[in-house]
Amino acid sequence: MTTDRPVLAVSGLTLGVTRDRRARALVDDLSFEVARGEMLAFVGESGSGKSLTTAAIFGLLPSGIQRLAGSIRVNGTELTTLSDRRLRAWRGRDMGLIFQNPLTALSPSVGVQAQIAETYRVHKGGTRDAARARARALLAEVGLQALAAGPDHYPHQLSGGMRQRVMIALALVCDPALIIADEPTTALDVLIQAQILDLLARLQRERGLAVVFITHDLRLAARYADRILVLYAGCAVEEGDAAQFFTAPRHPYSRALRDAIPTIPSTGGRLAEIPGQPPGPEPLPTGCRFAPRCANVREDCRHTEPVMTHDGTRFACLHPYARTP
């Protein structure tokens, strides 16, 4: 059966600290979809709500933060109303999470083959031998042939890049439809970073995975993703096709993010920095939340909040850049 239904559909997601009703939402009315075989990149400065959104999808919000509104569907199933027990079953089986530091996901005292096999058995059952064979096959698929064939290894015996490959194998072992990779290569050096992202892109293509790739690096987003969603202070400010996005971003914040990227070879010029800081937990300014830092700000931006506008790309800006550069 084929279906056009998105693998992941998030609608109106709003997250915040409920105890303080004056505090602003940390993620504000966020909506997006990811299709089978598609990679959507989430881009935004630190604190823009990328990891909280991931946590909400996995039902792992930190204590004190709650979902105030919104729907999260994976393959048509609404996750926000599932019991904790059913959500635990979903996690790991139907969606896999890859994050920056694999050591926080891997047990230090169990071999990686055994950990992957155990995850498989928890969700899928079957014999220990079948689970171990599955773990070995996955390790080979992520490029760790020596670990797949040989004796088991503890996480501390592996390099950072190898650990991240183990984490990818762990995320994939139950054949999920959706992978969320939250800054998966931020801790790795540039060459290893490219290898890991090439691997993720290959798996996405071969397995038809829906992937959410979270990064603060717009250059990586443009290189690997099909679509890019830019978040600013918990709010989507632009969404569009990755290639077009990079040549002609519409929102001044997207343009500023792009222009803050160093180019190689270095011309010796200064990087364009985005002045100021993203808003903290204090109430937002009225009007556009980016206005205090915006290069294009006009008077109306300070009192009119822009809404998402569609004209090929989606953006929330009263005075966007033109469609073609």
Ligand SMILES: Nc1ncnc2c1ncn2[C@@H]1O[C@H](COP(=O)(O)OP(=O)(O)O)[C@@H](O)[C@H]1O
């Ligand atoms: N446990 C928490 N308690 C209170 N505020 C939090 C907590 N976790 C994150 N935040 C706040 O939520 C916002 C979004 O954080 P996060 O999703 O981690 O950002 P990102 O991943 O984009 O860097 C930030 O302003 C951050 O300070």
Ligand SMILES: [Mg+2]
């Ligand atoms: Mg984060």
